Amino acid sequence: MKYIGAHVSISGGLEKSVSRAYRLGATAFSLFVNNHLRWCHKPLTVSTVDNFRNSCKRYKYLSSQILPHSSYLINLGHPNKEMRKKSCQAFMQEIYRCYELGLTMINIHPGSSLRQITEKKCLENISSSINMILNKTKRVIIVLENTAGQGSNVGYCFEHLAFIIKKIEDKSRIGICLDICHLFVSGYQLNDMKNFLYTFKQFNSLIGFKYLLGIHMNDSKGSFNSRLDRHHNLGCGKIKKHVFSRIVQMLELQEIPIILETKDSSLWKNEILWLKKQSLLCSFSILDA
Numbered sequence: 020m021k022y023i024g025a026h027v028s029i030s031g032g033l034e035k036s037v038s039r040a041y042r043l044g045a046t047a048f049s050l051f052v053n054n055h056l057r058w059c060h061k062p063l064t065v066s067t068v069d070n071f072r073n074s075c076k077r078y079k080y081l082s083s084q085i086l087p088h089s090s091y092l093i094n095l096g097h098p099n100k101e102m103r104k105k106s107c108q109a110f111m112q113e114i115y116r117c118y119e120l121g122l123t124m125i126n127i128h129p130g131s132s133l134r135q136i137t138e139k140k141c142l143e144n145i146s147s148s149i150n151m152i153l154n155k156t157k158r159v160i161i162v163l164e165n166t167a168g169q170g171s172n173v174g175y176c177f178e179h180l181a182f183i184i185k186k187i188e189d190k191s192r193i194g195i196c197l198d199i200c201h202l203f204v205s206g207y208q209l210n211d212m213k214n215f216l217y218t219f220k221q222f223n224s225l226i227g228f229k230y231l232l233g234i235h236m237n238d239s240k241g242s243f244n245s246r247l248d249r250h251h252n253l254g255c256g257k258i259k260k261h262v263f264s265r266i267v268q269m270l271e272l273q274e275i276p277i278i279l280e281t282k283d284s285s286l287w288k289n290e291i292l293w294l295k296k297q298s299l300l301c302s303f304s305i306l307d308a
Protein backbone atom coordinates (compact mmCIF):
# COMPACT_ATOMS: atom_id res chain seq x y z
CA MET A 20 0.00 0.00 0.00
CA LYS A 21 1.33 3.41 -0.97
CA TYR A 22 0.46 6.47 1.13
CA ILE A 23 0.23 9.48 -1.17
CA GLY A 24 -0.63 13.08 -0.30
CA ALA A 25 0.56 16.66 0.06
CA HIS A 26 1.79 19.26 2.52
CA VAL A 27 -1.48 20.92 3.52
CA SER A 28 -2.06 24.29 5.15
CA ILE A 29 -2.92 24.73 8.84
CA SER A 30 -4.56 28.12 8.33
CA GLY A 31 -7.65 28.55 10.49
CA GLY A 32 -6.35 25.94 12.96
CA LEU A 33 -4.09 22.93 12.97
CA GLU A 34 -7.03 20.51 13.01
CA LYS A 35 -8.25 21.88 9.64
CA SER A 36 -5.28 20.23 7.91
CA VAL A 37 -6.85 16.78 8.25
CA SER A 38 -10.06 17.49 6.32
CA ARG A 39 -8.02 19.41 3.73
CA ALA A 40 -5.94 16.29 3.11
CA TYR A 41 -9.09 14.17 2.95
CA ARG A 42 -10.69 16.45 0.36
CA LEU A 43 -7.63 16.01 -1.85
CA GLY A 44 -8.11 12.25 -1.79
CA ALA A 45 -4.80 11.99 0.07
CA THR A 46 -3.75 8.87 1.98
CA ALA A 47 -0.84 10.77 3.56
CA PHE A 48 -0.14 14.36 4.47
CA SER A 49 2.34 16.79 5.93
CA LEU A 50 1.77 19.94 8.00
CA PHE A 51 3.63 22.45 10.13
CA VAL A 52 2.87 21.96 13.81
CA ASN A 53 3.32 25.68 14.43
CA ASN A 54 4.08 28.88 12.55
CA HIS A 55 7.23 27.75 10.77
CA LEU A 56 8.65 31.28 10.45
CA ARG A 57 8.49 32.21 14.14
CA TRP A 58 10.44 31.18 17.24
CA CYS A 59 7.81 31.58 19.96
CA HIS A 60 4.51 29.73 20.15
CA LYS A 61 1.58 29.49 22.47
CA PRO A 62 1.04 25.94 23.75
CA LEU A 63 -1.58 23.88 21.91
CA THR A 64 -5.00 24.12 23.52
CA VAL A 65 -6.82 21.03 24.72
CA SER A 66 -9.52 21.59 22.09
CA THR A 67 -6.97 21.83 19.23
CA VAL A 68 -5.39 18.57 20.35
CA ASP A 69 -8.77 16.85 20.72
CA ASN A 70 -10.06 18.15 17.39
CA PHE A 71 -6.92 17.07 15.57
CA ARG A 72 -6.95 13.59 17.09
CA ASN A 73 -10.68 13.19 16.42
CA SER A 74 -10.30 14.34 12.80
CA CYS A 75 -7.54 11.81 12.24
CA LYS A 76 -9.84 9.08 13.56
CA ARG A 77 -12.80 10.30 11.55
CA TYR A 78 -10.89 10.52 8.27
CA LYS A 79 -8.87 7.38 9.08
CA TYR A 80 -5.31 8.71 9.12
CA LEU A 81 -2.79 6.70 11.12
CA SER A 82 0.28 8.44 12.52
CA SER A 83 2.36 6.47 9.99
CA GLN A 84 0.56 8.41 7.22
CA ILE A 85 1.46 11.82 8.63
CA LEU A 86 4.91 13.39 8.37
CA PRO A 87 4.98 16.90 9.91
CA HIS A 88 7.65 19.34 8.72
CA SER A 89 9.64 21.36 11.25
CA SER A 90 10.34 25.10 11.17
CA TYR A 91 12.85 26.53 8.68
CA LEU A 92 14.49 28.63 11.42
CA ILE A 93 15.93 25.65 13.27
CA ASN A 94 19.62 24.91 12.65
CA LEU A 95 20.80 21.93 14.70
CA GLY A 96 24.33 22.37 13.33
CA HIS A 97 24.63 26.11 14.08
CA PRO A 98 28.25 27.18 14.61
CA ASN A 99 27.24 29.34 17.59
CA LYS A 100 26.52 27.39 20.79
CA GLU A 101 23.76 29.71 22.03
CA MET A 102 21.98 29.68 18.67
CA ARG A 103 22.29 25.92 18.52
CA LYS A 104 20.72 25.70 21.95
CA LYS A 105 17.86 27.95 20.83
CA SER A 106 17.32 25.68 17.81
CA CYS A 107 17.34 22.54 19.96
CA GLN A 108 14.79 24.05 22.33
CA ALA A 109 12.50 25.10 19.47
CA PHE A 110 12.75 21.64 17.93
CA MET A 111 11.99 19.95 21.25
CA GLN A 112 8.85 22.09 21.51
CA GLU A 113 7.79 20.87 18.07
CA ILE A 114 8.50 17.28 19.04
CA TYR A 115 6.40 17.74 22.15
CA ARG A 116 3.55 19.12 20.01
CA CYS A 117 3.77 16.05 17.77
CA TYR A 118 3.65 13.86 20.86
CA GLU A 119 0.52 15.67 22.11
CA LEU A 120 -1.13 15.35 18.70
CA GLY A 121 -0.45 11.61 18.57
CA LEU A 122 2.11 12.00 15.76
CA THR A 123 5.15 9.75 15.68
CA MET A 124 7.55 11.40 13.20
CA ILE A 125 8.87 14.86 12.33
CA ASN A 126 10.88 15.86 9.29
CA ILE A 127 13.75 18.38 9.52
CA HIS A 128 16.50 19.82 7.31
CA PRO A 129 19.76 18.76 8.98
CA GLY A 130 21.43 22.18 9.29
CA SER A 131 23.86 24.76 7.91
CA SER A 132 27.51 25.57 8.54
CA LEU A 133 26.91 29.25 7.66
CA ARG A 134 30.45 28.95 6.24
CA GLN A 135 31.82 29.55 9.75
CA ILE A 136 32.73 25.93 10.45
CA THR A 137 33.63 22.93 8.29
CA GLU A 138 30.87 20.67 6.99
CA LYS A 139 32.26 17.87 9.15
CA LYS A 140 32.01 20.01 12.31
CA CYS A 141 28.47 21.01 11.32
CA LEU A 142 27.49 17.33 10.89
CA GLU A 143 29.02 16.57 14.29
CA ASN A 144 27.01 19.41 15.85
CA ILE A 145 23.84 17.99 14.27
CA SER A 146 24.48 14.49 15.62
CA SER A 147 25.15 15.72 19.14
CA SER A 148 22.09 18.02 19.04
CA ILE A 149 19.93 15.06 17.97
CA ASN A 150 21.37 12.75 20.65
CA MET A 151 20.59 15.38 23.29
CA ILE A 152 17.06 15.93 21.92
CA LEU A 153 16.29 12.20 21.73
CA ASN A 154 17.37 11.85 25.35
CA LYS A 155 15.02 14.59 26.49
CA THR A 156 11.95 13.63 24.42
CA LYS A 157 9.77 10.58 23.93
CA ARG A 158 8.50 8.43 21.08
CA VAL A 159 8.74 10.80 18.08
CA ILE A 160 11.19 9.76 15.34
CA ILE A 161 13.42 12.49 13.85
CA VAL A 162 13.37 12.23 10.06
CA LEU A 163 16.26 13.98 8.29
CA GLU A 164 15.56 15.39 4.84
CA ASN A 165 18.26 15.47 2.16
CA THR A 166 18.86 19.06 1.05
CA ALA A 167 19.45 20.73 -2.30
CA GLY A 168 22.84 21.87 -1.00
CA GLN A 169 21.86 25.48 -1.53
CA GLY A 170 23.97 28.04 0.37
CA SER A 171 25.79 26.44 3.28
CA ASN A 172 23.27 23.65 3.94
CA VAL A 173 24.72 20.25 4.71
CA GLY A 174 22.86 16.98 4.11
CA TYR A 175 23.01 17.18 0.31
CA CYS A 176 24.59 13.76 -0.13
CA PHE A 177 23.99 10.26 1.25
CA GLU A 178 27.42 10.33 2.92
CA HIS A 179 26.36 13.30 5.09
CA LEU A 180 23.14 11.59 6.19
CA ALA A 181 24.98 8.32 6.86
CA PHE A 182 27.60 10.20 8.91
CA ILE A 183 24.87 11.65 11.16
CA ILE A 184 22.98 8.36 11.57
CA LYS A 185 26.18 6.53 12.49
CA LYS A 186 26.64 8.83 15.48
CA ILE A 187 23.03 8.57 16.75
CA GLU A 188 22.78 6.51 19.91
CA ASP A 189 19.09 5.51 19.62
CA LYS A 190 18.79 4.36 16.02
CA SER A 191 15.14 3.41 16.51
CA ARG A 192 14.28 7.14 16.52
CA ILE A 193 16.12 8.35 13.43
CA GLY A 194 15.03 8.15 9.79
CA ILE A 195 15.40 9.72 6.36
CA CYS A 196 13.02 11.54 4.03
CA LEU A 197 14.19 11.86 0.43
CA ASP A 198 13.13 14.99 -1.41
CA ILE A 199 13.24 14.10 -5.12
CA CYS A 200 13.83 17.70 -6.27
CA HIS A 201 16.70 18.08 -3.79
CA LEU A 202 18.13 14.73 -4.85
CA PHE A 203 18.22 15.79 -8.52
CA VAL A 204 19.68 19.27 -8.02
CA SER A 205 22.31 17.96 -5.59
CA GLY A 206 23.72 15.72 -8.31
CA TYR A 207 21.79 12.44 -8.27
CA GLN A 208 20.64 11.75 -11.83
CA LEU A 209 17.25 10.05 -12.05
CA ASN A 210 16.06 10.65 -15.59
CA ASP A 211 17.36 7.39 -17.09
CA MET A 212 16.79 3.95 -15.62
CA LYS A 213 20.48 3.15 -15.17
CA ASN A 214 21.17 6.22 -13.02
CA PHE A 215 17.83 5.94 -11.24
CA LEU A 216 18.73 2.44 -10.08
CA TYR A 217 22.28 3.49 -9.26
CA THR A 218 21.01 6.35 -7.05
CA PHE A 219 18.67 4.17 -5.02
CA LYS A 220 21.18 1.32 -4.77
CA GLN A 221 23.69 3.86 -3.46
CA PHE A 222 21.11 5.00 -0.95
CA ASN A 223 20.62 1.43 0.16
CA SER A 224 24.29 0.65 0.53
CA LEU A 225 25.23 3.89 2.32
CA ILE A 226 22.11 4.33 4.47
CA GLY A 227 19.62 1.48 3.98
CA PHE A 228 15.93 1.39 3.08
CA LYS A 229 15.01 0.53 6.67
CA TYR A 230 15.72 4.20 7.50
CA LEU A 231 13.58 5.58 4.66
CA LEU A 232 10.45 6.97 6.32
CA GLY A 233 9.20 9.51 3.78
CA ILE A 234 9.42 10.91 0.26
CA HIS A 235 8.90 14.50 -0.89
CA MET A 236 7.58 14.17 -4.41
CA ASN A 237 8.68 17.32 -6.20
CA ASP A 238 9.73 18.18 -9.72
CA SER A 239 12.54 20.72 -10.06
CA LYS A 240 12.72 24.15 -11.66
CA GLY A 241 16.49 24.04 -11.29
CA SER A 242 18.66 21.94 -13.59
CA PHE A 243 20.52 18.78 -12.67
CA ASN A 244 23.29 19.49 -10.13
CA SER A 245 22.33 23.19 -9.91
CA ARG A 246 21.82 23.10 -6.12
CA LEU A 247 18.80 25.31 -6.60
CA ASP A 248 15.93 24.58 -4.23
CA ARG A 249 12.94 25.39 -6.45
CA HIS A 250 10.10 22.88 -6.49
CA HIS A 251 7.79 22.45 -9.48
CA ASN A 252 4.65 20.48 -10.25
CA LEU A 253 5.11 16.94 -11.56
CA GLY A 254 5.99 16.92 -15.24
CA CYS A 255 6.53 20.71 -15.33
CA GLY A 256 10.22 20.81 -14.38
CA LYS A 257 13.54 19.24 -15.26
CA ILE A 258 12.75 15.76 -13.93
CA LYS A 259 11.06 13.40 -16.41
CA LYS A 260 7.54 12.46 -15.41
CA HIS A 261 8.21 8.71 -15.60
CA VAL A 262 10.63 9.14 -12.68
CA PHE A 263 7.66 9.85 -10.41
CA SER A 264 5.84 6.74 -11.70
CA ARG A 265 8.89 4.61 -11.01
CA ILE A 266 9.17 5.94 -7.49
CA VAL A 267 5.61 4.98 -6.54
CA GLN A 268 6.17 1.58 -8.14
CA MET A 269 9.15 0.78 -5.90
CA LEU A 270 8.39 -2.10 -3.53
CA GLU A 271 10.76 -0.57 -0.98
CA LEU A 272 8.37 2.34 -0.40
CA GLN A 273 5.49 0.59 1.33
CA GLU A 274 3.45 2.47 3.93
CA ILE A 275 5.56 5.61 4.19
CA PRO A 276 4.19 9.11 3.45
CA ILE A 277 4.85 10.23 -0.14
CA ILE A 278 4.21 13.97 -0.02
CA LEU A 279 3.79 16.59 -2.73
CA GLU A 280 5.31 19.99 -1.97
CA THR A 281 4.77 21.23 -5.49
CA LYS A 282 4.13 24.88 -6.31
CA ASP A 283 0.57 24.96 -7.59
CA SER A 284 -1.67 23.40 -4.95
CA SER A 285 -4.67 23.50 -7.29
CA LEU A 286 -3.03 20.59 -9.15
CA TRP A 287 -2.57 18.40 -6.05
CA LYS A 288 -5.84 16.53 -6.37
CA ASN A 289 -4.93 15.43 -9.91
CA GLU A 290 -1.31 14.75 -9.02
CA ILE A 291 -2.39 12.50 -6.14
CA LEU A 292 -4.86 10.65 -8.37
CA TRP A 293 -2.20 10.21 -11.06
CA LEU A 294 0.37 8.91 -8.57
CA LYS A 295 -2.15 6.48 -7.09
CA LYS A 296 -2.91 5.11 -10.57
CA GLN A 297 0.78 4.82 -11.41
CA SER A 298 1.43 2.92 -8.19
CA LEU A 299 -1.11 0.28 -9.22
CA LEU A 300 0.20 -0.27 -12.76
CA CYS A 301 3.20 -2.38 -11.80
CA SER A 302 5.86 -2.75 -9.15
CA PHE A 303 9.53 -3.59 -8.96
CA SER A 304 12.23 -3.92 -6.34
CA ILE A 305 15.35 -1.78 -6.49
CA LEU A 306 17.24 -4.60 -4.79
CA ASP A 307 16.32 -7.14 -7.49
CA ALA A 308 16.74 -4.77 -10.45
Ligand SMILES: [Zn+2]
Nearest residue numbers: 088127128164
Ligand atom coordinates in the same frame (compact mmCIF):
# COMPACT_ATOMS: atom_id res chain seq x y z
ZN1 LIG B 1 11.77 20.29 3.64
Ligand SMILES: [Zn+2]
Nearest residue numbers: 164198235280
Ligand atom coordinates in the same frame (compact mmCIF):
# COMPACT_ATOMS: atom_id res chain seq x y z
ZN1 LIG C 1 11.09 18.69 0.92
